[in-house]
Structure formats: C-alpha cells, structure tokens
Amino acid sequence: MKKLMNSPDTLLTESLRGFSAAHSGLVTVRLDPMFVTRADAPRKGKVALVSGGGSGHEPMHAGFVGMGMLDAACPGQVFTSPTPDQIVAAIEAVDGGAGVLLIVKNYAGDVMNFEMAAEIAEGAVETVLTNDDVAVEASTHSQGRRGVAATVIVEKIVGAAAERGDDLAALKALGEAVNAGSGTMGVALTSCTVPAVGRPTFDLAEDEMEMGIGIHGEPGRRRVAMMTADAIAKEIVGAVVEDVKLAKGEEVLLLVNGMGGTPLLELYGLYDAALRTCGDHGVAVARSLVGNYCTSLDMAGASITLTRLDGEKAALWDAPVHTAAMRW
Amino acid sequence: MKKLMNSPDTLLTESLRGFSAAHSGLVTVRLDPMFVTRADAPRKGKVALVSGGGSGHEPMHAGFVGMGMLDAACPGQVFTSPTPDQIVAAIEAVDGGAGVLLIVKNYAGDVMNFEMAAEIAEGAVETVLTNDDVAVEASTHSQGRRGVAATVIVEKIVGAAAERGDDLAALKALGEAVNAGSGTMGVALTSCTVPAVGRPTFDLAEDEMEMGIGIHGEPGRRRVAMMTADAIAKEIVGAVVEDVKLAKGEEVLLLVNGMGGTPLLELYGLYDAALRTCGDHGVAVARSLVGNYCTSLDMAGASITLTRLDGEKAALWDAPVHTAAMRW
Amino acid sequence: MTTEPSEVASGDALVTALIGAVHDTILAHRDELCDLDRAIGDADHGHNMARGFEAVAAASDEIAALPFGKALQKIGTTLVMKVGGASGPLYGSALMAAGKAGEDAPTSLVEVVARLEAAVDAVKQRGKSDVGAKTMLDVLVPVTEALKAGPADPLATARGTAAEALEATRPMVATKGRAAFLGERSAGHLDPGARSSELIIDAVCDVVEGR
C-alpha cells in the first residue's frame, strides 16, 4: 500500500488539520473530540444540521459544512462511525435553540452511535436516515439499505431549507422525502485500501468489476466481467428508475459520483451515458452534479444517483451554498 | 486496464458531451473541431483568454472556462496537444476585438500547435508560456521546463484581470509574472494509464515512488523508496522555495494538487505537511487550494505549487470566478 | 464452578486482571478480527476493538480503583467513546448494563448470569436484533443460557458453548450489521463480532481460573 501520509495513525488528524487551515474562514475544526462546524456557529433560531460518519468518504461530510448545508460534521476513524461524545459535542456547539437534525447514513454503527448521542444531548434532536442504495434489496435483509451518495443531495436540499428558516419537523419530513425519492447504485473497478489495513479490502481481476458496490468496499449485487459505460449506466439507471418508480416525464437530479480514484474524464463520459439512458426511460434530467462527492478512499469506480425533483426541491438545490466542496 | 468508458476512441467525445450537458448554461461545447467556450462568448471589448492542451488533465482546461477565467479551452487527444484548427476556431469564436491571449504549457507539441494557430489567426494574439515545474533543471535542457499546475493559477489570476478590463499587453505581462513567481514539483505513487495504450506508462514497485513526475507520466528527478508526507513536502517545498527564491516573510498561494487517483483525505494531509514546511522556511501562506485541478488521468500522487503573491495578485485570486471546476 | 470469582481475586485486582487479559487477547487477534470483517464487512473490527481496549487498558488503574459495578460501567463508556462503529455502542452498552446490575463483584454463578443477561438485553435493544442475525448475540446468548442452567463446570461450559456458537455463525445469513448488505453471500464466514465475544469469554474464563 502506498499513500501520501506519515502513518495510518496520524493521517486523519493531519488531514483535518490541513482541512482546517485550508478553509479557515469557513469552518472551525476541533480535534478532541473531533468535529467540524461552520465558523459562524451557532446560528441563533436556525435548525442546526449535523451529519457525520466514518472518514474515507471525503469531501463528505466535512466538505459540506457551511452556509446552506451542514452546521457540523463528525468524522469517525476511516470507515468507522464517529462516537457519541463527538456527536454530542457537535450538537452542543451548533444548537441555535431551534433544534438539531441529524442526517445519518443507514449503517448499524452510525445509527447506534448517533442514537446514543441523541439520547444524551439536550434539546430537540431529530434524525433523518438515508438509505438510497438500491443494490441491496430492502425486503430480504432487515438491516435495510445502505445510505450512500444521495446523502449529499439530502444535505444540500435540507440545508437550504434550514437556511431559509424551516422548522425541525418540516426539515425532517423534507429530508425523508428527498431520501425516499432517491436511488443510487455504484460500481467498483478496483478495491479501496484502508490505511490501517494496508491491503485492498477485496480483490478484483483485471477484467472484473463489482456491480452494486458499497462505499466501504462491501460487495454488491454480483461480480461481473468489465462492462462498457453504456451498459453500466443502463443497468444502474434502470434499477434506480424501477426502485424509485420514476414515471415518464418526471424531473430528476442526476448525480454521477466518483469513488475517489476515477478521473473526471471518465465521470463525464459516464454522465453522458447516464443522461442518454434517462432519456430512454423518459426521465427528464433537470439538474446535474458530476464529481467526487461521496467517495470510498482510493477506489476506482462511480455511482449514479437519481433524485426526484419538484419545483421546490429544485429551487432548494439551486439556493446558494458555501462550503469547502460545494459552492454556488 | 479498466476504465469507465465505451472505448478509448469515443471516450473524449463522450466526456465532452457529458461536460456540455452537465454545464449547459455555463459553456458551449463544439465537437468538430473540438473546443469549449463561455456560453456568453464573445465578450465585446474584453481580451479573450484561450488555453488548451492534451486531455487527461481534467478539470484543466475546460473546467476553467467561464466568467473570471478562460474564454475558451481546446482539448487535444489524451496527452496530445490540440491541433491548430481547433485553436484557430476557438480564437475566432471568443475574440471580442480586444485581442486574444493564449496560455500554453511549455511542451514542444503545445508550443508548436499554438504557434501555428497564432500565425493563422487574425487580430492581435499573444502567448504566455507556463513552465513552473522545478523538477527538471532549466539550464541543462534547452526545451526548458514543463508547464504544470501553476497554469491553473495563471489562468485564474489573469482571468480576473481580463474580466476587469486589463489590456492584452498588461495581461501577458501579468501572466508571465505569475508564472515566474511559481514553482511546482510532483510525486507519483502509481502510473497513469492512457486509455488508447491500455497499460501503465511506467512501472513502480509496491515500495517505490517517482519524485519530480511530469503530468504525462514522464519520469522526474529520481525513483525513490516511498517517503512520508512530511518528507515529500520537505523536499518539494524546499526545491520550490529555492527555485522561486522566496524570501522569509513573503506571501504565497499554496496549491496541493491531486493527480487524479489520490483521495482528498491524503491531499489535505499533504497540505498540512506542506503548510508546516512553508512555516519552517518563513514563507507565509496567504491563500490555499487543495484538490484535483491539474491531473494525470488516474495517477495516484500529488504536486505542490507555491506562487508568490502581492496585494494585487491576491485580490485577483479572490475575485469572483464562475466555471465548472472553480467557483467563488 | 471450580473457582468462584471472588476466590481468585477481589476488587481492583480482579478488574486489573480482566482488563489485562481481554486487552491481550484482542491485540493478539487484531489481524484475525480484521480479516474476518474483511470477508463480510469493512475490515476494521480488530482495529476498533483494539482502539477501545487500548483506551481501557490505559485507564486500567483508575478503573480498578472503582467499585466492581462502576468499573464495568466505566469500561462500557470508554468503549462507547473510543470504538465507534457498531461494536462500540454494542459492547459499550453491554458493559454499562452489566455494571449497573450491582455494585460488588459477583460472588456466585447466579450473579454472573444476572450481569450477562443485563448485557445481552442491552445489546438486543441497542442493536434492535436477536439471535440468528449472525452477530455477537449468537455467542453471547447461548453462553448466557448455558450458564443459567447451572452447569457443573461453568468455565468449561462457557468456553465450549462459545466455541460451538461461534462456529454456528458460519452458515448463517446475516440480517443485521454490515454483513446483512451481503445477503446470501454472508454465509460461509464466521461473524467477526461473534469471534471477539468468544475471545473475551475465553479471556475472562482464564482470569477466573487464575491462569
């Protein structure tokens, strides 16, 4: 394993220190316990949005802290959910008196740690669970589905609504609606390598890929021979359209998300394929996002997310945002 | 080789088509000959900035087309400079009557193709050559040095000056000053793989890295055993400070640029190391940029750039920019 | 029970010994736990447990100075705060609940079982899960039940039941935790949390036996 780092033990702290310095006017970074807040937190009277999860998915979540998106993010160790003390400290740092909404990806560890934090924290705390990964069928596994790239979209849209002053209940309902209207599936061309582990999480032959990969390198639907961008887009978009029950003529946001090791040249090519496939399904792509947003360390691969939009959600998507990784 | 694509022959066109669709309000993409312009080109009375080069360095250059930066970009085949017809067509499409400034990285192919285009094009055309790579000593090789990541900084600062109305001669002088005040060196942990070639450009053992790598996978200063982030930052920042003759107390912009296959977690860690090393040299980091800006396909690795700033250059850096890959 | 816990060591000596033994076995099996987790999870279970028990071991003196029940609670909160992931809240909640079941170190098997039952309940509640989901519960529950039956040799029973129960997780299809996302593909592998539970039970038995 080769990584740009001093050691697996110090990587996360050093990376957060670098993040803090590079975005000093925008965010405040605390290292013990670890959390990142907006520089202007707490915002009085505004519902605070707190997210977090294992590290290794950068820019998610710390890169989304700022005006119009998250008030705080709690980075756990690589691929390990943060602990309740981090989450409680973050909640306390950003609570502006209007309540706190936790945005949590549906993994046992994240769910339990955020739950413990919510039990400890004072004040009104609600949670939105994201579970947009359509690769794993919800019905057969009682853990439910994984939360992946649509988390970014939930954070953006709910963040904009929080900024305009929506209350806690409305934000929770909005977050759940955006999540329910979203579906994602990913594909890996190579495994990620966890720094502390030092070797790839799984092995893929030179002509193989994993369809339905999770963002921690968890296996997906099946291991298959390498497919073309068109075939990948066709399978993923087809699965999402079916799962989210997108009807002809409906408008969506199309996110082509890189896993960390795949260059933009390929991501835009995949976007082109996904866009054509959306056209085949009669789905209208009204908004787009292409890039590395919800990554899996150095994994080569990508995911495709479709989120159902209506006029309000589109407007909230378009609303100004000023974070390290998303700004307009 | 595994890539998200349909075929090496169609990748570039499909990627540009995707780029065009994903940023339709912002840019106009022409496919024959290939070039990308601001949607609002030509801007009357404004000097037009045109850049370009081989593809595979995304988001450079098409990702920097828009308000406050480039008026046009000409993508060549992967790692192959664009041809004069593309450049001439781009010049004609964006010329607003105040002249055109070409920003060209110092590679024989780029220099010659842009030169031929400048000879053919009508109107006032000037060129700024970037050659910030300090890995290769200028004195011993008459080709001069390679232009790498500082090109992004030249495009941003000169782009802002063009937007405020500076004339062609002033912009050329400014671009040359920014370039002269910049130094970059890169390091590769893995080779890139050119889609049409299908196998890595060079081989690196599991414990080796290439210090001083070029953005096309050209070998650099030497092949060495894997180094820590601190040691890498120390060597690169030291070489740049010496080359650019940065004095104690001078202000710089510090860019930690990913090569395409290295995740943000590591880039921010390297930024932290580079920042500390700048401190050791008494150099003050006044502005920062961390991310994938001048990449080399799927190469794992990074480069570090220092650019000397003064009040005016810092203000131009801060000036609004609205492109696909850089926006504030 | 051949040896009652209180006969081996009492108060802080017992706690110190327990922390030391569990810490040792977790470190010794760190890579194995990661490998098990690599097969059906995210390859970090060994690191998570090691991070937690290193923090516990670092605070060993402070913890051992507490009454037994409070010591277990402190170990629990330390795990909750240091481990993260799924195993942190689960082992943490288990130990916090076991600690709350009484101030003094158990002096009988019945008291041991009471603490185990409190721990198991906490895991079930926190994890919204039960036996058969291919988790640590598939070791913790059978061991608790076997001890509840009042076996002649509780230590041998605990060890034997844990080993069998661990092996029984192999064919299971996970329905909780990260392995659940694998569906049928989770069968054929031991559950990492079941293995760490078995290791901890073994280490506790070692201490009780005075090894």
Add this chain to the structure above:
Amino acid sequence: MTTEPSEVASGDALVTALIGAVHDTILAHRDELCDLDRAIGDADHGHNMARGFEAVAAASDEIAALPFGKALQKIGTTLVMKVGGASGPLYGSALMAAGKAGEDAPTSLVEVVARLEAAVDAVKQRGKSDVGAKTMLDVLVPVTEALKAGPADPLATARGTAAEALEATRPMVATKGRAAFLGERSAGHLDPGARSSELIIDAVCDVVEGR
C-alpha cells in the same frame, strides 16, 4: 538511382502509392512507436502518427487528384490538423514546405534533395532545433546530406543512412521535445520520431523501387 520516381508512377498513381505505403508502415509499427515513446516520452507517438495517416489515407483520392506539390502540401496540412502533439506540426510543416518546393513530381535526385532540404528547414524552424537534440532531425538531416552527395545508389544510401542515423539517436541525450525533460535518463533509447522518420523513408524507397 536505379529507378527515377517518374518511371515508377507519375501524378496521382505515385501519390496514391506513397500514401498507401506510409500509411501501412505506420499502422504496422504503431505499437512499437508508442513503446519507444513510453520509454522517454508519453507513449502516444504511434497513435498520433496513425491518426494522421489514417486521415491522409481517407483523403487519398482527393489528394492524389492534385498536382504533386499541392498533394504534399495537402498531406502536410492534414497532418497538422489531425496529429496534434509535437510530431503533427513538425511532419506537417515538413510536407507543406516540401510541397511548396515545386508543382511537379521530382524527376531527378537533385529535385528530391531540394524538397528534402525544404522539409528539413521547416522542421528546424518549427521545432527551434537542429541535429544532435535526439529528434527526427537526426534521421532527416543525415539522409538529406547523404543524398545531396549524389550517391551511386540513392535508395540504398537513403535506407542505410536512415538506419544508422536512427541507431545513433540511442546514446544521445535529448535536448528538444518531451524526452528533454528526462535529461541524462533519455540516453539509451531510440527516439520515436527518428524511428517514424526512418520508417517513412523506407516506405518511400519501397514505392520508388516499385516494390
């Protein structure tokens, strides 16, 4: 010269044959040219040349309908517009200059040499380079000079000189083109552009010989 160009074929037949032969040899050596470029450049020289000569071959009929000089110019502009990289402007400028040196196909070695000299000058000017920099000029210049001396067997001389000159690029340290960035590390490898020049010269000789 055993066979004068005009004796083999004149007008469009010669041009068609030249385009076909060069196109064939470039495609046949595409991977080799990329490999040479991988060692000291960016691994694309074979693809660049192939892209260029495929465009030339696709326009073969149209080009062959032009007077010889105009045909060479058209090949040159096609290369400039299709190849990109360093070799595009260089080979393109070379052929444009060679084409401008006269309307009709050369009927003597002197006329061939005049075109070659024009081509070499164009490369030098466009590339701001000269012999010794480890480039295509290290093949083109020696061949031009050898032919200028009026050898008894021009074809054999051209082939032999090109092969030797190519080999002579191996120990050179590049000072122009992408390989220059390698400094001393560029020594020990053939220059890809020198190899493509040698291939083209060979192919042209084949056509002239009527093979």
